[in-house]
Amino acid sequence: MTVTPLVIAGLGPGDEALITPEVTAALTEATDVIGYIPYVARIPAREGLTLHATDNRVELERATHALELAAAGRRVVVVSSGDPGVFAMASAVFEAVEQSPRFAHVEIRVLPGITAMLAAAARIGAPLGHDFCTINLSDNLKPWDIVERRLRLAAQAGFAMAFYNPRSASRPHQLARALDILREECGPDRLIIFARAVTTPEERISVVTLAEARAEMADMRTVVLVGNEATRRVGRYVYTPRRAG
Amino acid sequence: MTVTPLVIAGLGPGDEALITPEVTAALTEATDVIGYIPYVARIPAREGLTLHATDNRVELERATHALELAAAGRRVVVVSSGDPGVFAMASAVFEAVEQSPRFAHVEIRVLPGITAMLAAAARIGAPLGHDFCTINLSDNLKPWDIVERRLRLAAQAGFAMAFYNPRSASRPHQLARALDILREECGPDRLIIFARAVTTPEERISVVTLAEARAEMADMRTVVLVGNEATRRVGRYVYTPRRAG
Structure with missing residues (x-):
């Protein structure tokens, strides 16, 4: 056969x-x-x-x-x-x-x-234009302490970041904890992008600083992008320069 | 106007x-x-x-x-x-x-x-099926010591990895150095994929261990994927399980 x-x-x-x-x-x-x-x-x-x-x-x-x-x-x-x-x-x-x-x-x-992170990045500019990492924030399939350790090392490595599955009804508190870790490691001024349902009629993209970021800005249809230390706004866009360290 | x-x-x-x-x-x-x-x-x-x-x-x-x-x-x-x-x-x-x-x-x-890394991953299976990072190995736009530090932190974080621009005529030695660092951090048995010109008639994909990897396996048209500690072969495919730590 x-x-x-x-x-x-x-x-x-x-x-x-x-x-x-x-x-x-x-x-x-x-x-x-x-x-x-x-x-x-x-x-x-x-x-x-x-x-x-x-x-x-x-x-x-x-x-x-x-x-x-x-x-x-x-x-x-x-x-x-x-x-x-x-x-x-x-x-x-x-x-x-x-x-x-x-x-x-x-x-x-x-x-x-x-993939969602690249569609979201394209809609807002080029926030993943330098080295970056991609993390599933769900702990359905791995212990949460591994997520926390990975976030700290990624921040110390200077990566921009993309988070999939940042929040669900069964895991309401973990994104808040992740944001706390990012504020500790990256400071309050780092840019973060909440991109919901990109390229659909329900698309909604917001750009805030880590100081302003709240877990409620994400839901199951959101991908979250975090810039590196050089990521910045130019007009309505957000981009990461190629020369970022 | x-x-x-x-x-x-x-x-x-x-x-x-x-x-x-x-x-x-x-x-x-x-x-x-x-x-x-x-x-x-x-x-x-x-x-x-x-x-x-x-x-x-x-x-x-x-x-x-x-x-x-x-x-x-x-x-x-x-x-x-x-x-x-x-x-x-x-x-x-x-x-x-x-x-x-x-x-x-x-x-x-x-x-x-x-993007090349996701096309290459698809051709060989699902080696980027868990958290991963994406690094430009060229030091045209950043100091090489930042690349080395980033590689070590990425390995310690347990990321699978994708490398763009792994090797060029003007930078023949850096990939060899990167492979040395990966062998130190990840050991000899970690799987690494050299994927050249994916989806074109010149496509060539080889899967080896870090112990077997040599810089000459890459050129300007190659994207390099490195598994995490759980990445493995199944038949002719390479994949990373969703439950990897």
Whole structure:
């Protein structure tokens, strides 16, 4: 039996004009699209296409389901928002492959997408124009003390920073703690950007200093960008110069 | 006089199927495309379009030229490979705006693209599937000792890493030094990926351990990815689990 590859595709931050032609082509050929409910909702229904929308908390089950369908010869696309390799479904699929030798023969193709931090950076200027780091602030999958240590070392290294999953209903206090750490390490004047639902009709971007920043400025749809010590405003834009130390 | 926005667009890593429709639309409407020679070479000639290809070393001049043309009413697109906000032209344009108050009225639109590290990660699996950092290894614009310090702190923080501009003819020894530092901080078994010209016909990707890594494995067209302590192989793929510390 010929086994079709399992495709893991990034839908970008929301605007259809940011979906790559590579991803569009894969979706056109798919028999099955699998993903978290709001991402699958972005895929138009058509004859011959089965949409499998599941809750966010079951990533490994979703990955296993996708592998089973691909192994059975279906043309499966697992969809993530942004880029599937950045805090999204790609790692979950490889975890499922590792756990189940029966999937060792399934070919996997990861199709990159525009990830939220780069879409947000583009909308406000170029705040990630120098060395930067990318941190998932959720402690669902790692101890919070590792997050705190990582934040301090990143600040000491002089990185600009991007935070995914900065806040959720089940973790209301951690972003406030992260902001306290950043104020200790970077001082009150450092610029911070709260970018919500970028490139969608609900987009809302605010630029404040760390002194002004409050955890309530973020929700589940927000990516947070923190400048380095050279990051500054020019007109309505925020950018980090190339010569920053 | 109405001033048209200056567009700064990312062409992605090389494959045309990775150029977003947003960027394609901007190029279709452009009167002038400006950029480094090999990136402008990717834009098809057509009537009404002037291509301005310049050398890599004159980014600020190129940015100023683009702003002058936009201020004169031309529809200008500055092109970068990858994403314009990641070690590319966006920061240079904002530097030029900051230096020249006569450009304060020019509206600037940054259009994101698929950046090399995420294209490379997708081709090999999901090596950047957990917290990571992105470092420009060139010391053209910063002292080398800052690079060394940043590498050590990034390793201590447990980040996976992506390196842009790892090696050039004028800087042949720095990547060797960086690899020495990584071996000291991360040990010999850490996985490292040399990904050259990803998504082009010249693509070449090799996965080795730090013990096996040599600076000659990289050139100007290579992006280098370093795993964290949990990064591993599964079949022909390399991935970093979501639960990595």
